[in-house]
Structures are given as C-alpha cells and as structure tokens.
Amino acid sequence: MTEKYFVVLKDIAKRWNGKLGVEDVSLDIPEGSFVALLGPSGCGKSTTLRLLAGLEIPDEGQILIDGRDVTTSAASDRNLSMVFQSYALFPHLSVAENVMFGLKVRRVPKAERLEKLKRALEITGLLGYEGRKPGELSGGQRQRVALARAIVAGQRLCLMDEPLSNLDAKLRHSVRKDIKKLQQDLGITVVYVTHDQTEAMSMADMVVLMKDGRIQQIGTPEQLYNAPVNTFVAEFVGAPPMALIEGGALAGYGDELTIGIRAENVVQAETGSGRLKCTVTECEFLGAETLIGLDHKSAVGLTLMVPGLSLRPVGQPIEITFRDEDLHVFEKNGNRALAAAGA
Amino acid sequence: MSAHANLERRRQAIYGWLLLSPAAILLTVFAFYPTIATLWSSMFSRGTRRNPTEFIGAENYADLFADPTFWLVVRNNLFYAGITIPVSIGIALAMALWANSKISARGFVRTAYFTPTVLPMIAAANLWLFFYTPGLGVLDQIGSLFGLPSVNWLGQPETALWAIIIVTIWKEAGFFMIFYLAALQTIPEDLKEAADIEGTSRWTYTRRIVLPLLMPTTLFIAVNAMINSVKLIDHLFILTKGGPSDASKLILYYIWEMAFAFFDAPHAAAMTMLVIAVLGLVAAVQFLYLDKRTHYQ
Known part of the structure; x- marks a missing residue:
C-alpha cells in the first residue's frame, strides 16, 4: 500500500x-x-x-x-x-x-x-x-x-x-x-x-x-x-467556529451528548417558537454579513449570521432555531457520535 | 518657524552637547592635548646645562631615520605583528567554532580558553619565564626526557623574539575567541538548517556563510590586535628586556628606554609621533577598505 x-x-x-x-x-x-x-x-x-x-x-x-x-x-x-x-x-x-x-x-x-x-x-x-x-x-x-x-x-x-x-x-x-x-x-x-x-x-x-x-x-x-x-476539530475549524451546546438544553438529546451547530445554520425564530432563548453579547459587522454573538447558559460560541448590516443592542433577548440535520452530535468524550446525522 | 518649535530645537541641541561633553572633555585632556604636546616637544632639541632647548624642526626625526637600532626595532615589530596577528586570529576562530559547537563540557572549554586573558600580564610573563628558563624550565625538562640539549630560549637572538611571539599568541587568542563566540551566537540556527537541506558540507557552510558573517568581528579584532602589537611592553620587562643585543626589542620598549633610561625625551616624542601616524594610517585603511567588503547586519 x-x-x-x-x-x-x-x-x-x-x-x-x-x-x-x-x-x-x-x-x-x-x-x-x-x-x-x-x-x-x-x-x-x-x-x-x-x-x-x-x-x-x-x-x-x-x-x-x-x-x-x-x-x-x-x-x-x-x-x-x-x-x-x-x-x-x-x-x-x-x-x-x-x-x-x-x-x-x-x-x-x-x-x-x-x-x-x-x-x-x-x-x-x-x-x-x-x-x-x-x-x-x-x-x-x-x-x-x-x-x-x-x-x-x-x-x-x-x-x-x-x-x-x-x-x-x-x-x-x-x-x-x-x-x-x-x-x-x-x-x-x-x-x-x-x-x-x-x-x-x-x-x-x-x-x-x-x-x-x-x-x-x-x-x-x-x-x-x-x-x-x-x-476540538469542530471548534478549531471554521470562522466563526462551531458552537457547542450541552445536549440537555435541547429537547430530544441526552445530557451526556454535546451538540454542535455552525453559524450559517442558525436562524432567528419568532418569539415563543425558538429552540433556544439567548441574549445578544456583541455584534461584528463584516460588510456582507453581521455576526451576532449570543449568550446561553449551556452553550459556548453561539453565533447568528445575518446578511447585511444588522446591529442589535447588547442584552437584547433573541430566540433561535435550527434544523436537526444540521446538528453535529458528539459523545461525552468529545468524539463524533456515529449514528448522528452528519453532513 | 513658530517660537515653540525653535525652543524645542535649541533644547535638543543643548541636550546633545551635554551628552557629548564628558567624552569630549576627557579625550581632549588625555588624548588630543598630549598628542599635540608630543608633536611640539618632538621638534625641540634635548636641553642640557650647556645647550638650552631650542627649536630644531625635523632634526629629531632625521636622527631616528639614521639610527640602525630604530630600524631594527621597526623590523622586529613588523615581524612580531606579522606573525601574532594572523596566528592569534586563526587560533581564536578555530577555538570559537569548536567551543560554539555542541560538545560536552562547553562551559569548561570556554573558561579554559579565556584563562590566559584574565591573568595579569606580569604574572603571565613570570609563568612563561619559568617555562623558558634553561635547565630548570618546563620546556627544557620535557626536552631532556627526549635527550634534547638545553636551550636558552630567551637568551639567544635567534629564539628570543619567537619566545615573545608565542607568549603573545597564547595570551591574545583566548581574548579574541570571546568576540568570535559572541558573534557566532548571533548567526541564526536556521541558516545552518537551510544550508543542510541544500546539501552543504560543514566546510562550505563555514567558508561561504559563517566567515563572511564574522567579517565585522574579524575587522574589529584585527584593528585591536594591531594596536596591541605596538602596545606590548610588560612582557619584555620580565622576559628579555629587549635583549639579547636588541633581538627582541619592540617599538614601545625602545621609546620607554629612550625617554626614561637615556632621558632623551625629544627623540622619544618623535618616535611616538611616528607610531601614532602609522597606526592612524593603517586603521584608516582597514576601516575604509575592508568596510566596503564587510556585511554588517
């Protein structure tokens, strides 16, 4: 070989x-x-x-x-x-x-x-x-x-x-x-x-x-x-890096799992219908799009990508949602779960 | 220009002069003035009770050029410089390259090489006096083991100057090595790696990369070695006193003898002026010519 x-x-x-x-x-x-x-x-x-x-x-x-x-x-x-x-x-x-x-x-x-x-x-x-x-x-x-x-x-x-x-x-x-x-x-x-x-x-x-x-x-x-x-790979690759959410925070996933989601797959939801309730921590205007940093107690690195200029006041509550097939599921030890629906 | 900018400029100028003044004052008092005073006194005759001092122009210089001892001393000094400068630089470079490579006990090797430099000149000369002494000396002791006859290294005209030369090389090589070591430390490691990947041999790397990068140091050392070769006097006091029959007499010793043994200050002054002129000329040539061929980082 x-x-x-x-x-x-x-x-x-x-x-x-x-x-x-x-x-x-x-x-x-x-x-x-x-x-x-x-x-x-x-x-x-x-x-x-x-x-x-x-x-x-x-x-x-x-x-x-x-x-x-x-x-x-x-x-x-x-x-x-x-x-x-x-x-x-x-x-x-x-x-x-x-x-x-x-x-x-x-x-x-x-x-x-x-x-x-x-x-x-x-x-x-x-x-x-x-x-x-x-x-x-x-x-x-x-x-x-x-x-x-x-x-x-x-x-x-x-x-x-x-x-x-x-x-x-x-x-x-x-x-x-x-x-x-x-x-x-x-x-x-x-x-x-x-x-x-x-x-x-x-x-x-x-x-x-x-x-x-x-x-x-x-x-x-x-x-x-x-x-x-x-x-580790999920968080190292991509700008912004993949956000990681504790499984327990999402309905249908076990506590021991970690769920990853890319910024481009996160969308803003109507109040009351979102899967996670977050607050805005920062806004970064990049020209073609604006990256909105979100804070949630059981997630790190959550980012919402909005086209054009869209600055939000810091501290504003915001609800987000995403499709199940865009999620990356990791086991407790950090490795990717084989059964998960990957890309 | 507005007033405050003018004031600022004047302040900067005063600041500059203040920084310059300590060196300028010291140099004037202890270097420039004595040089001019020496030049002045070299143009007067030696005063005796009967003939008072009078202005004689270049007559002292003419006397020197007519003095065979003067030419012998000059020849001795040229020979001495011609051997000690290249040999001690070569040995210093070799020792530095070795002490800089990855050998065990590197610290010990460096210290050992440097020891001759930290010894006081007089102590070092006494040490060598013991080495050279006929019969009792270390050299003769070793020689007698092989059945060689006793040699009076310092006492015969053929070997006296060589004996002085060897002491000088022994003393200076370690000192120069320290400069080379410092310069070698500034050559980045990745130049060696880049050369390695190209398949450069150790010798080619040393010749094409290391030596050119050491040129500024070599220039500095060469100028220093040249000045030292004219400055040498203390070894002679201990080892030979310039003898036998002036075979190991060097310029500075001759000047000293002229001034303080024969009390002929005007001739000593004239000789001093010649030394200053020659040293200045050589230093200028070294800096102007070699500078163009030297790469400073």
Whole structure:
C-alpha cells in the first residue's frame, strides 16, 4: 500500500526528555497534493515537518519518501526543499546568490545555474532584484526569494514552515494564491505548516489537524468542516467556529451528548417558537454579513449570521432555531457520535 | 518657524552637547592635548646645562631615520605583528567554532580558553619565564626526557623574539575567541538548517556563510590586535628586556628606554609621533577598505 503514496509517515514518535513532541503520527501523502499541517502552537506540527525534513530524527517509526526509507537519512539526501518561517536567507549574499546557493553547492554548471535562476525569478516576480541584499527587500519580497530558492532546487517535495506568518494580512492573501498556483503549475507535493485555519482550508487538498502531538483528523477541508470527528476539530475549524451546546438544553438529546451547530445554520425564530432563548453579547459587522454573538447558559460560541448590516443592542433577548440535520452530535468524550446525522 | 518649535530645537541641541561633553572633555585632556604636546616637544632639541632647548624642526626625526637600532626595532615589530596577528586570529576562530559547537563540557572549554586573558600580564610573563628558563624550565625538562640539549630560549637572538611571539599568541587568542563566540551566537540556527537541506558540507557552510558573517568581528579584532602589537611592553620587562643585543626589542620598549633610561625625551616624542601616524594610517585603511567588503547586519 505504501507504493502509491509519495510520502509516508508510519507511527512516528519524537519525545524530548519526557516532554511530548509528537506521538503516533501516521500520514500518507499522494504525489502532487497540497497537505496542510494545522493546529495550535505547540501541537507538534512543526516537529512533524522537521522530522520529515531530516532536521530531527524520530525516536520511533518510519519515514518513506518516493518509496525510499529515509528515516535516518541526512536532510540533503531526501531530495526536498524547504521554506522557513524566518526565510533563512543568507544576509550577506544577494538575491541571485541566495537563490543559486544550493545549485553552486551541487556544482551545477554556470550556464544552467543562470537559466534556472532567471526562471525562478520570473515565476516569483523578482526580476530586477538580483543584486539586492535581503536587508534591502520588503517582507513580501524576502518571502518570494525564499520561495525562489525552493523552486530552483527543482525538488518534487517542498516543505513550508509557516511561510506567511511574518506578512501583513493583505499580502498574506495574495501570496497564498501565488503559492497555490505555483504548486499546481509545477506539480510538486507541498507539506505546509500553519496555525491559521483559513490558510489551511483555502490552500490544501488535505488538512491534517493536530493537537498535543497527535493527529486529530485527516481529511479534505470539506470533511473537516462538515464532519469534524471531535469537538476540538469542530471548534478549531471554521470562522466563526462551531458552537457547542450541552445536549440537555435541547429537547430530544441526552445530557451526556454535546451538540454542535455552525453559524450559517442558525436562524432567528419568532418569539415563543425558538429552540433556544439567548441574549445578544456583541455584534461584528463584516460588510456582507453581521455576526451576532449570543449568550446561553449551556452553550459556548453561539453565533447568528445575518446578511447585511444588522446591529442589535447588547442584552437584547433573541430566540433561535435550527434544523436537526444540521446538528453535529458528539459523545461525552468529545468524539463524533456515529449514528448522528452528519453532513 | 513658530517660537515653540525653535525652543524645542535649541533644547535638543543643548541636550546633545551635554551628552557629548564628558567624552569630549576627557579625550581632549588625555588624548588630543598630549598628542599635540608630543608633536611640539618632538621638534625641540634635548636641553642640557650647556645647550638650552631650542627649536630644531625635523632634526629629531632625521636622527631616528639614521639610527640602525630604530630600524631594527621597526623590523622586529613588523615581524612580531606579522606573525601574532594572523596566528592569534586563526587560533581564536578555530577555538570559537569548536567551543560554539555542541560538545560536552562547553562551559569548561570556554573558561579554559579565556584563562590566559584574565591573568595579569606580569604574572603571565613570570609563568612563561619559568617555562623558558634553561635547565630548570618546563620546556627544557620535557626536552631532556627526549635527550634534547638545553636551550636558552630567551637568551639567544635567534629564539628570543619567537619566545615573545608565542607568549603573545597564547595570551591574545583566548581574548579574541570571546568576540568570535559572541558573534557566532548571533548567526541564526536556521541558516545552518537551510544550508543542510541544500546539501552543504560543514566546510562550505563555514567558508561561504559563517566567515563572511564574522567579517565585522574579524575587522574589529584585527584593528585591536594591531594596536596591541605596538602596545606590548610588560612582557619584555620580565622576559628579555629587549635583549639579547636588541633581538627582541619592540617599538614601545625602545621609546620607554629612550625617554626614561637615556632621558632623551625629544627623540622619544618623535618616535611616538611616528607610531601614532602609522597606526592612524593603517586603521584608516582597514576601516575604509575592508568596510566596503564587510556585511554588517
């Protein structure tokens, strides 16, 4: 079964004197896919990437890249490129020298080097900046130099460690699209670490959500959004996150269950006919819609989404309702109830 | 411009001058004025009871250029600087790279390397005097184990300067290592990781990434080492007193001798001026030329 996957992680564990790194991580990545490792800080996503890159060696388990066991191989023997969060550009070298550094190390002939440099700079829109030092570039340009350095290596696997976290919001959005387009044009496999669920959901074909060193769920963005396997996934994915209601508060559900509901499935009800009686705690106007935060004693994160501008006074009582088929039912331990009607 | 903006600007200017003044006053009293006074006195003849001091212009300088001992001392000092500066920088760099890597007992290694620097010069010189002493000294003791004849390291012209050079390297390398260590700490870890992924060997990484990033430190150390090579005097007092037959005499020792042993202040002043001129010139060249080839972060 390992043959048809490009990258395989099998039961990987890494511990630092008692402190948990990652535990029991297994992952199969098909060639040409865009995989996002997602999770809160300290969840082990960066550790997983570093293990894959060969910057750390796992305590247990096996790593295969392109069918070859590379568990204990050096980083340079794994045929991959990497984009660092800090970009890791060499500050004393110009853009061109930075991009060609790896080629020079591998003794690629000069003509070929220059040709590859030109192509990589073309792709990343950096033509004309060859002679600049990283210190003379903006954050977005430095980021693109780091990308160009990864592209020029011509590897089929590219690892990215939160490459957008040092950029401002607007730039982040455009670079996100660039990276996705680049990955598709070059047909490379990308493993991408991020703590930003929007990034993961919008770019990835496959999202791996992690918490405390363990994988919580692997799936397409749609699967994570519409069928979260536990309450952690439910609350982590989506903006706003899924609201969780104690089962006892709704007629027909047991006390031990937790019920999840997405904001877009919540509708306002006529007074007296709603399933929950809440009060308004805050209003957030986003342009196309307004998010109305609701307070209920046995629920967290309840939000009502109303189109257009619709500000309500704080403290106003409001009744809401929703359809049963939009509910996500979780067991007492937080896992999704199998019998429940999912999406 | 409105009145309050003008007042604010004047206040800023006064504030600036106040901050500047302590350094300016100290430098003027203890550096600039003595320099000019030295220059002035170097142009007068040595006063005796019969011939009072008189202005003789550059005659003292001409005397120096005609003095074979002066040229010997200059040659000695050039040789001394030419060996000690590159060797102590090289050793300092090697020790820093080693002490910075992940070895056990790193703290001990750093302290051990730094010990020669914290020893007072006179104490260190006495220590080496014991090493070099013919017959009793450690070097001879070790040599005699292998049946080698006793050598008077400090007492013969061929080896005296070399003995001084070795003491200096031993003393300075640890000091320079501390600067290199500090600079190495500022190189981010992920540069090494990025280079690793590209398959860079340790040597290439050191040569292409680490050494260029250490250039500002190297420049600083080189200037310091050069100044130190002219400043050395205390070792000579203990170890050789410039002998035998001036073989290990360096410039500052010669100036001291001229001024306080022969009581020839004008010639000492003239020599001091030459040293200042040469040092200033070399420092300017180092900063102006190497600065362009150095990347500051």
